[in-house]
Amino acid sequence: MSNSKTLLLFIIFCIFSSCYIPSPAIASDHDPSSKGFIHCLTKKSIPPWLIHTRSSSSYTSILKSSIRNPKFLNTTASATPLCIVMAKKTSHIQAAVVCGRRHRVRVRARSGGHDYEGLSYRAEDRRERFAVVDLSGMRSVRVDAARGTAWVQSGATLGELYHAIWSSAPRLGFAAGVCPTVGVGGHFSGGGFGMLQRKYGLAVDHVVNATLVDARGGLLGRDAMGEDLFWAIRGGGGGSFGIVASWHIKLVPVPPTVTVFDVVRTPEHGAIDVLTKWQEIAPRLPDDIMVRVIAEPRRVTFEAMYLGTCDELLPLMHHRFPDLAMTRADCNEMTWIESIPYIHLGSNATVADILNRSSISRVNTKNRSDYVRHPIPKSIWKKIFAKLQQLTNFGEVQLFIDPYGAKISRIHESATPFPHREGVLYNIQYITYWSGDANGTLALKWSRDLYKFMEPYGSKNPREAYANYRDLDLGRNKVVNGISSYHHGKVWGEKYFRGNFERLAKVKAKVDPDDYFRNEQSIPPLFE
């Protein structure tokens, strides 16, 4: 928007002041507390052009700007925000929380909008009254190359973070997710893992400080929040404890050359044998190598990144994983930053492509996850592939299978809320794709059947799941006397957090006893 236009809008706004909202398209714009909320925001100096109400012409495009899944574009299926505040400064986040509490409007933070259930911008209960605080305008990355640290704002994408690190310190990198459009805010809140996880662990394992807007609208650094709350925000899931404005992270060294390879096998030509062996080999390989698996009905891709050269990698693979039959021709040497577009976007993508924020996907998906602690027998893998092959009539499926072990498993289970550490062989993510509503019903039923079939092979008591792969089929909060019930929350909470769930709930009771930051799967308070 040009300056003169914004000025004009501002003048018009001031004339009609006390937030007169033109063209009352939707009743709730006139609902007194919504009006009061918006009036309060402007009195706290949030410029009007950063506030998009349902009757603003920009509302729909702003709402949809970071929606990833077409199924969530159907805004009649769930509650949409009363308004979206495009925060530019920390004080805007604070104002939204203070005004929200005063006028009984909850806020949901949206960083990258990649939540698997869309909880950063939609609510399942259509009566829910909430505003979105969108952080995509708060995305600076300040790298201190000499100290090997950076401050990154929550609205930055992983691609922007990686790019900024590389621009000022090419021998440093960061251990976080594979997809460059994922937002730092939600990702760090739930753990954050990717191709460097075996060498360095998760994103949260490298967070040394943060700034958080709490339930009273205060701004707290690590010292002011105290170690319990600082612990909770590093993996306890987004949307429960406050809104993290920025994160101070320790960067990690990357070598001048990394080697990436993809070895593809079909189920008819040994893929199931190799995969069965992979389960015991991949989690025990040296820290410098990660070999993950992408399983599809008719092919299995073993995709790897090694922190070193092809000459070093070949003898290692021949010695430790001969069945993969990897050869020199499979090696692709590059820099670490080049590996980001290469792995996620394909061999023709460039480093600049990781700055592209556009992220809408063409198809619908439903994702679920499991943690596996004991190898699955070959006979079962055969059955799994038979199931995958059934889906092709009405959808597609991929299993992303990420090996653990190494650094990720040497960190104690209670060091951060993320508990899937020692003893985990790998994480499986089941991704079911479909297009069209008619196929969706069938694909979702198939997805539920597969998850049920897998039950005996994943971890038990609890059956673990990754908090960042949010799955409302695991359970939802139930509100009892105005507060989310701990008892009901345990059902899904212990799957994500195991024994750490109780501590998270106690921290919640201390820092947000009124349960102001609440969504379908926020941490419920447990009062002692």
Ligand SMILES: Cc1cc2nc3c(=O)[nH]c(=O)nc-3n(C[C@H](O)[C@H](O)[C@H](O)COP(=O)(O)OP(=O)(O)OC[C@H]3O[C@@H](n4cnc5c(N)ncnc54)[C@H](O)[C@@H]3O)c2cc1C
């Ligand atoms: C295409 C794709 C690829 C992915 N790849 C990986 C991967 O490689 N590794 C991995 O670990 N995960 C991966 N994920 C999962 C991803 O980590 C989570 O979906 C993550 O929560 C997304 O963060 P976001 O900021 O984009 O999401 P948002 O939708 O903005 O937020 C997610 C949740 O966190 C809350 N939240 C957002 N910002 C803040 C904040 N600043 N403070 C407090 N709470 C906040 C929201 O209210 C919401 O509840 C992937 C997801 C997608 C869609």
Ligand SMILES: *[C@@H]1O[C@H](CO)[C@@H](O)[C@H](O)[C@H]1NC(C)=O
């Ligand atoms: C949107 O959701 C509503 C309510 O669930 C449903 O009736 C409608 O068919 C959906 N529209 C589309 C285009 O999917």
Ligand SMILES: *[C@@H]1O[C@H](CO)[C@@H](O)[C@H](O)[C@H]1NC(C)=O
């Ligand atoms: C499921 O995961 C895939 C791969 O990471 C992603 O593209 C898709 O957006 C995810 N689904 C949802 C509902 O977010």
Ligand SMILES: *[C@@H]1O[C@H](CO)[C@@H](O)[C@H](O)[C@H]1NC(C)=O
């Ligand atoms: C954390 O960051 C805040 C805000 O910059 C700062 O005031 C505080 O001293 C830092 N604390 C630690 C332990 O580094």
Ligand SMILES: *[C@@H]1O[C@H](CO)[C@@H](O)[C@H](O)[C@H]1NC(C)=O
């Ligand atoms: C990369 O680009 C070349 C030349 O345009 C093309 O032939 C090739 O198919 C592309 N590869 C991929 C993986 O898209």
Ligand SMILES: *[C@@H]1O[C@H](CO)[C@@H](O)[C@H](O)[C@H]1NC(C)=O
């Ligand atoms: C960004 O990505 C989208 C698709 O994901 C593509 O259509 C668009 O051309 C890309 N933009 C740039 C500038 O490369």
Ligand SMILES: *[C@@H]1O[C@H](CO)[C@@H](O)[C@H](O)[C@H]1NC(C)=O
């Ligand atoms: C259902 O899936 C099939 C196969 O993928 C496809 O041809 C068909 O168009 C889809 N139907 C709808 C309604 O999207």
